[in-house]
Amino acid sequence: MIIVTDPERKIRLPFSRGILTRSITLAGVDVGIAYIIATEVQKELKERKRKLITTEDIHELTYQKLLDHGLKEAAKRYLLWRQLRRLKVPITILLGGATGVGKSTIATELAFRLGIRSVIGTDTIREVMRKIIAPELLPDLHTSSFLAWKVIGAGRKENSPLIRGFENQVQHVSVGVNAVLERAYKEGFNAIIEGIHLVPGYIELRENSFMYVITVDGRKDLEARFYERARYSKRPVDYYLKHIEAILEIQDFLIERAREHGVPVLNNVELENTINTIMEDIMERLMERIGEKLTSPSP
Numbered sequence: 001m002i003i004v005t006d007p008e009r010k011i012r013l014p015f016s017r018g019i020l021t022r023s024i025t026l027a028g029v030d031v032g033i034a035y036i037i038a039t040e041v042q043k044e045l046k047e048r049k050r051k052l053i054t055t056e057d058i059h060e061l062t063y064q065k066l067l068d069h070g071l072k073e074a075a076k077r078y079l080l081w082r083q084l085r086r087l088k089v090p091i092t093i094l095l096g097g098a099t100g101v102g103k104s105t106i107a108t109e110l111a112f113r114l115g116i117r118s119v120i121g122t123d124t125i126r127e128v129m130r131k132i133i134a135p136e137l138l139p140d141l142h143t144s145s146f147l148a149w150k151v152i153g154a155g156r157k158e159n160s161p162l163i164r165g166f167e168n169q170v171q172h173v174s175v176g177v178n179a180v181l182e183r184a185y186k187e188g189f190n191a192i193i194e195g196i197h198l199v200p201g202y203i204e205l206r207e208n209s210f211m212y213v214i215t216v217d218g219r220k221d222l223e224a225r226f227y228e229r230a231r232y233s234k235r236p237v238d239y240y241l242k243h244i245e246a247i248l249e250i251q252d253f254l255i256e257r258a259r260e261h262g263v264p265v266l267n268n269v270e271l272e273n274t275i276n277t278i279m280e281d282i283m284e285r286l287m288e289r290i291g292e293k294l295t296s297p298s299p
């Protein structure tokens with residue numbers, strides 16, 4: 001067995017090809033190729049016949065293997081992610097967007113690739129708040145976001161009663177969301193929060209918080225996602241199809257708010273592209289903010 005040590009952090013762990021594969025995929029390398037590279041690294045380590053190796057040795061070897069495979073950009077990204085990790089920069093990722101656009105799918109995948117353990121849905125926060133606050137007190141909390149307008153008595157003459165009802169619920173759920181964020185900022189843990197209630201302007205963003213609004217191209221695509229979701233969840237397709245116009249109107253509102261607040265809007269067509277766009281954007285922005293703390297990647 002090869003033991004990996006990191007004298008700086010007093011770590012001693014058996015070498016794991018799985019963990020190395022995952023850290024290579026973090027640099028945007030396809031999982032199949034990442035596995036091949038991790039296997040090559042393992043083989044080379046065995047050939048060296050050393051029982052103890054340092055994390056630094058692994059980083060150098062992996063960097064070299066990525067270059068050997070012609071993956072120059074990925075090699076650079078690999079080193080940068082490792083350095084960011086060593087600096088222990090806590091990040092929070094916030095994914096807003098209408099129901100069914102793919103937020104929780106993207107959140108789960110990002111959590112896996114970035115090794116983030118906390119993924120929180122705003123509908124879970126809403127559910128907890130529902131148990132504490134009675135419908136008589138805050139009726140809008142107890143409906144779907146696109147139906148809140150019905151229970152708050154939004155007038156028909158208003159420009160958009162739907163949006164007023166939606167914003168009412170967002171305002172209330174944001175109290176819970178901001179509490180979770182406060183805790184994450186205070187403790188310095190990494191977290192991904194996703195949900196319809198993450199509306200630009202309602203959420204307090206700090207340094208190293210990255211917010212995105214996820215969208216779908218239109219009615220047909222959204223319908224397909226509802227059908228797809230119903231294959232593994234008990235959320236009934238008919239209910240969401242019946243309210244699709246309202247859901248799309250909320251999407252338009254979210255796009256408008258995102259533009260006003262400079263939050264990137266990502267049209268989630270190919271899942272892989274959406275994930276890579278987010279990862280690259282986070283890395284670029286982190287580099288701009290803390291670039292000076294990083295040493296340039298050694299070849």
Ligand SMILES: Nc1ncnc2c1ncn2[C@@H]1O[C@H](COP(=O)(O)OP(=O)(O)O)[C@@H](O)[C@H]1O
Binds near residue numbers: 101102
């Ligand atoms: N880019 C995509 N292309 C096709 N289907 C997708 C894509 N992103 C997500 N989906 C699927 O759409 C459905 C809804 O996604 P989900 O993550 O549950 O949405 P949300 O959390 O926004 O309500 C899921 O079945 C998911 O697998």
Ligand SMILES: O=C(O)[C@@H](COP(=O)(O)O)OP(=O)(O)O
Binds near residue numbers: 146
């Ligand atoms: O209120 C709403 O619009 C959705 C949000 O769903 P997601 O965006 O979390 O999928 O919750 P529902 O009423 O379906 O439980």
